[in-house]
Amino acid sequence: MDFIELKVTVPPDFSDILIAELAEIGFESFLDTDYGVDGYIPAHLFDEQQVASITEKYSHLTAITYTFSIIKRRNWNEEWEKSYEPIIIGNQCLVRASFHDGLGTYPYEIIINPKMSFGTGHHETTALMLENQLAISHTGKRVLDVGCGTGILAIMACKRGAAKVDAFDIDEWAVENSRENFELNSCNTATIQQGTIREVKLAPNYDIVLANINRNVLLDEIPVYATLLPAGGKLLLSGFYEKDIADIESLASTQGFSKREQRIKQPWASLVFEK
Known part of the structure; x- marks a missing residue:
């Protein structure tokens, strides 16, 4: 099974809010980073429109951007x-x-x-x-x-x-x-x-x-x-x-x-x- 790695750039004060929102749409694992939060979700459950809606929801309160990529399970090691x-x-x-x-x-x-x-x-x-x-x-x-x-x-x-x-x-x-x-x-x-x-x-x-x-x-x-x-x-x-x-x-x-x-x-x- 492949995963999507979502990298969100967001201030620390919004990290917990973001994690809670992403968990609601199926993200299973999270990692706090120097720039924000990385989230992981099985590729078949990923819906970019849902992610875009979440970031848009908070865009008037803080600077928030994201990128995502596919992680092949066989390449993880x-x-x-x-x-x-x-x-x-x-x-x-x-x-x-x-x-x-x-x-x-x-x-x-x-x-x-x-x-x-x-x-x-x-x-x-x-x-x-x-x-x-x-x-x-x-x-x-x-x-x-x-x-x-x-x-x-x-x-x-x-x-x-x-x-x-x-x-x-x-x-x-x-x-x-x-x-x-x-x-x-x-x-x-x-x-x-x-x-x-x-x-x-x-x-x-x-x-x-x-x-x-x-x-x-x-x-x-x-x-x-x-x-x-x-x-x-x-x-x-x-x-x-x-x-x-x-x-x-x-x-x-x-x-x-x-x-x-x-x-x-x-x-x-x-x-x-x-x-």
Whole structure:
């Protein structure tokens, strides 16, 4: 199956609005960029007129332009191999692709071969989540990775000693990619499902919930996370801007969460809560 890659140039203040609008017309994956937002949709579902209508709707409020191109599934690996460089997280974790080697020894090594899925550690929000994971105990814990993308956070949980890791994503490619990456990293305690948090089958409770998603989804789902975490449970969040912290913290507090940690990689932010 081929995908359409839509590249939208838009100011950061409109990124969340745009993502919500594109999700309504079938876009499945998003990536914040220096210039705006990249969105991905199966080619057979793409309707340029719908995209044009959305951009026209906001054109009187902000500067917004777009381009799009077809991404052939068979060519995806070739494209990312051209620019995918290994990275180090917190001087403790090496994130690399399967074709990288001879990069030194670190306490944790994660191999990620991405397809169309978000989450290689290069984006600030993924790096923030990994840093948060390095700072809390996972040993013997049951962990849920919400909107797992490549499965990188679930893999970190496995490597940090989690007893069981459940992961899910709405994107078919993300599910397929996570399975492959779990196998690459020998994560036998991790399972993956496709669907939303209200569709997949989950355990009654978890010790840690990981959610690296956009602001609107987090504000919708934080009450659900609260039902899955008992007292003492940890909630690790990212995928939003520093300016969104107050809204997220306010909602989380109404659900019984107290903030324990805050990290910033401007303009992105992450929060760690305890139930």
